[in-house]
């Protein structure tokens with residue numbers, strides 16, 4: 001149906017328009033009956049529906065309708081599977097349609113800067129490319145059911161400590177390369193109906209009133225077409241927020257801020273056109289939902305099975321020294337309360353009221369010989385001698401022990417951060433005790449973010465189940481017993497210990513959090529530092545093996561408008577069917593600036609029968625090679641050589657090739673008296689004049705030098721010193737006059753601007 005939005009807006013009163021820009025209550029937007037503007041509802045999100053009826057709250061305290069809890073983002077991202085994420089999105093979209101929910105509040109794509117962030121379980125990855133691809137697929141899935149999404153929390157909301165007031169102090173290159181791209185990719189590949197701005201400030205300005213963020217970057221640079229809503233209670237100052245591009249305040253302020261808007265229009269401090277524009281954006285999305293509302297048939301039973309399948313495709317096998325899969329003829333001891341009551345979701349606004357759950361114990365295959373011992377209290381850190389003794393005995397009497405370890409609910413949640421990265425010490429202690437009597441010990445982990453694994457060299461198997469959603473327990477059993485071949489890979493690095501993390505010294509302190517590690521987040525840091533890690537980014541085992549071969553590029557040299565196709569073959573060399581996640585990283589060899597050793601720029605998940613070979617082709621373009629130059633105000637890839645790395649994880653590179661980029665683009669060079677000769681020699685436009693000048697100086701330095709002097713300062717040393725010599729030094733070292741130096745600066749400026 002066509003709606004003349006401008007006409008509708010012209011018929012609204014000023015008060016109605018201001019009112020449209022804030023919620024009716026916790027979950028509804030306002031309606032205007034006389035103009036036929038319908039009331040619509042939004043709901044959390046992100047991994048299932050949390051639709052509350054009355055007594056709404058944003059912290060997950062009050063009940064919501066029964067729904068299906070799909071795997072939270074920490075696990076789902078490990079699938080590296082765009083199609084699967086699309087399916088998960090459309091299942092949630094169908095549930096939302098059937099329940100009259102117009103916008104699902106998700107996905108949440110903040111980068112995992114530190115393992116301590118209490119909300120990491122809701123976020124996808126430490127890598128912006130992976131987070132963006134997964135988010136876009138999920139959004140396209142939800143929106144294919146004509147239900148909107150609200151990608152959140154925009155931006156740089158990477159901790160819970162002081163989340164509503166603190167300022168994330170981040171330089172622009174880091175924002176553009178690390179903290180923005182997941183949002184940017186989502187806009188460009190999926191155009192989410194709405195954006196949710198974060199609570200925090202960015203470099204001293206609240207996200208909710210940050211014009212650069214909400215208008216210049218989001219709409220100007222990326223082309224976002226929907227409306228921006230605030231996180232719940234994120235509005236600091238309403239009128240500046242509206243001017244900055246924050247269209248909808250949620251949940252509202254009891255009319256206070258609406259009155260501020262009315263007052264500002266009346267006293268002339270707010271241009272009414274800005275208000276009209278916000279209302280238009282909101283109305284467009286309301287009608288996009290209302291006009292396409294098609295009540296859906298769905299069964300929670302079927303979605304439960306879908307949730308299990310997603311969990312099975314995502315769990316990560318970290319270690320297997322020949323102990324898995326389990327065999328039903330073996331006597332197995334399941335130890336730990338999580339075997340009976342798995343921890344499968346996190347606390348806070350994403351908490352789903354599940355219609356059903358499946359534990360590992362509930363889901364045993366027929367004839368499995370499994371005994372169970374609780375071992376430790378799953379909800380707190382307390383070593384219980386009686387529980388432990390029974391567990392040790394069960395382990396001793398079995399052929400293998402599987403310990404279901406993990407973080408209690410109180411250890412990680414929305415609203416606060418962890419203070420350490422350890423499992424409860426009672427669990428670590430029990431694992432060591434069991435290892436004394438049972439060498440064939442396997443640990444299954446239930447956690448939303450990495451933990452330190454002090455026993456990882458002693459146990460024979462580790463399955464990272466993360467938080468698996470309501471059917472996660474069934475997925476664990478099916479992987480343990482080999483009904484499913486594990487195929488997830490880590491979407492984040494597991495460092496050996498917390499203090500190895502690059503944000504360790506600067507995380508979560510005071511009202512200003514300085515992101516001093518800059519672009520070196522996750523493997524970008526660990527790999528560049530060549531630091532040992534427990535398990536690298538992109539790592540995960542299978543019950544089969546894969547061989548990589550035959551790497552070829554469709555061109556050896558590309559221009560900045562070309563696409564490059566990278567192809568290679570992948571073969572299942574084992575005896576069972578399996579799936580391999582292949583990754584493509586790029587290493588910049590041009591030396592144009594400091595960059596991480598490698599950056600993920602492509603991935604695929606490939607399903608292979610035993611002995612089968614498939615060819616994978618990944619497409620790259622100029623942006624794949626580029627970094628963000630604040631000098632240029634744009635993405636930039638220097639001409640020169642780049643390494644293409646085809647890998648099974650960030651630390652397991654299987655195939656290598658090089659490509660040369662040819663480009664006429666150059667970085668702007670602002671020449672002044674402190675510009676060095678080295679900089680001028682490396683800029684293609686000033687190179688020729690600079691080298692000539694450098695040679696003249698070198699010749700002057702060498703001429704007439706005594707043997708002793710040549711020994712003291714070699715030609716190489718002279719060259720190196722000239723590299724760092726600013727133009728102003730020409731006066732001191734070459735006898736150049738002030739006028740001559742000014743003339744040279746002018747000549748260089750003209751060359752740098754391309755005027756020579």
Ligand code: BGC
Pocket residue numbers: 044045057058059105152231232349
């Ligand atoms: C959370 C959001 C959530 C909102 C509504 C806020 O506290 O940060 O992620 O969507 O509440 O529940």
